[in-house]
Amino acid sequence: MNISAKRLTLQYAFIQGVYWMIYCGLYSFATVYLLSKGLESSQIGIVVALGNVVGFILQPYISSLADKYQNITLHRLIEVLLAVMVLGIVLLLVAPKYFLAILLLYVVADAILQTLQPLLNSLSIYYQEAGIAVDFGIARGFGSLFFAGMSSFLGVLCDKYGADMAMISTIILIAALFLLVWSLPLLKKVKVDVDTKAEVKTNEGLGHFIKQYRAFTMVLLASTLLFTFHNMLNSYLIQVVNNVGGNTTQMGTALTVAAICELPAMFGFSFLATKISSSKLMIFASLAFSVKAVVTYLAPNMGMLYIAMVLQMFAFAVFTPASVYYVNEVIPKRYQYMSQALMVGTTTVSGVIASLLGGFLLQVASVKMMLLIGVIISISGTILMVIFAKHK
Known part of the structure; x- marks a missing residue:
């Protein structure tokens, strides 16, 4: 398969960029959104901390699935996680303002967000080990650039239309990320280390x-x-x-x-x-x-x-x-x-x-x-x- 390294780097750069836009909406604006749901600062601390803990626990297990089961590709694993994440955020938007409901749904979405990061990073390794020079540094730079734009845009959007816009924007971006990952070419006989912790x-x-x-x-x-x-x-x-x-x-x-x-x-x-x-x-x-x-x-x-x-x-x-x-x-x-x-x-x-x-x-x-x-x-x-x- 003849794959252009420059084109693939550009695709991968957009994947990193969109991911960090999602990170901005779901994580960086978490306090803004959760305050609008009536949570106090201490409760927000518990919610965000639990999301990090669950993500940290899930990360090595989820990441190892693509290695353990050869019929599960790294790409498809990411797509399944994105689908679950969208479901969690949609339910979070329509859920009543009960602390336990908000806690459960936000923790699910946040844990998946944390779990996705090493998997998306591993996509560059997936192609590099096949001899395709995907530039991770440039792609990660796109992540910071897109995060910057999203921060300003979302700040204005939330001020004008309310904190729910952070989650609505995130849902749209997850759909875009799903399509970007789906568009990447699949390679045969490429063994990828998707999680260094298990190695x-x-x-x-x-x-x-x-x-x-x-x-x-x-x-x-x-x-x-x-x-x-x-x-x-x-x-x-x-x-x-x-x-x-x-x-x-x-x-x-x-x-x-x-x-x-x-x-x-x-x-x-x-x-x-x-x-x-x-x-x-x-x-x-x-x-x-x-x-x-x-x-x-x-x-x-x-x-x-x-x-x-x-x-x-x-x-x-x-x-x-x-x-x-x-x-x-x-x-x-x-x-x-x-x-x-x-x-x-x-x-x-x-x-x-x-x-x-x-x-x-x-x-x-x-x-x-x-x-x-x-x-x-x-x-x-x-x-x-x-x-x-x-x-x-």
Whole structure:
């Protein structure tokens, strides 16, 4: 089968772009939507945290199905998950305002959203292993670009027509993603590793690994702390924006600024990695995370909050690819899959902590207190990263 790598990269870039638009609607605007359903901040924290937990549990099991059963292709597995996700969101829209009903339906949709990410990432591997050079970096850059546009558009849409527009838009985008995945060519006799977590073939367990690589374990802890503030800010951004006199439209603009600022680092990271070691990049990004946290805490108005969002280009946009390079460079091959899985897992764990802690602090204290605790957590993570991120 003669397949153009450029054309396939473009198709895959649109898949990544649409996925991150869906992520924006369902996850980034979750607080906006759930507040409109009458939930309190603490309840929203529980709902979002449970979605992350269930997604984390389902991810390795669902991802392994395409390997375990040869008649299930990666493409069809994704399509089935998208169909279930649409059903959950439709029911969420029409469900009565009962906490348990909203909890169940949102957790189903959010868990599938989290599960889809590694599967969609694996599509690039599916074609790369067949000798078709699909550029994942460019495609992921499209994800940030589309997320930026969706943030602004959805902020205005929700302000004008109500929070339900976040879910309605998400349903339309899931249908588009379904068609994009369906349009991809299927290859024969291509064995794909759809989930790295299940691929560790070693006699030593996690306990042995932690004892042997204590510095790396502390880097994982540092990553968890850094992403706790990052996820807390993203999850409760509408409250932060309201606290400085902004509205949903300006929240969307803030997300757009952050996403656009990710693009230079995402597109240019391969070049950057040839000039600076991954450990130094990790430390630099960690410092940027804490500077962003401090600026966010001190922000008296939307102008300063926008400046904090610009710092995304030095924090999240550098840290995310640098962490992948770092694992590859400092951990032996026999532990590569386990280590990458642990690094990715820090964002999920931090998401759970951020949802519960942020919701609790908003309920019993204030936005400022939540941000202050977040600053302390972020600085703690930076200190650990500076000490333990050794390039060896």
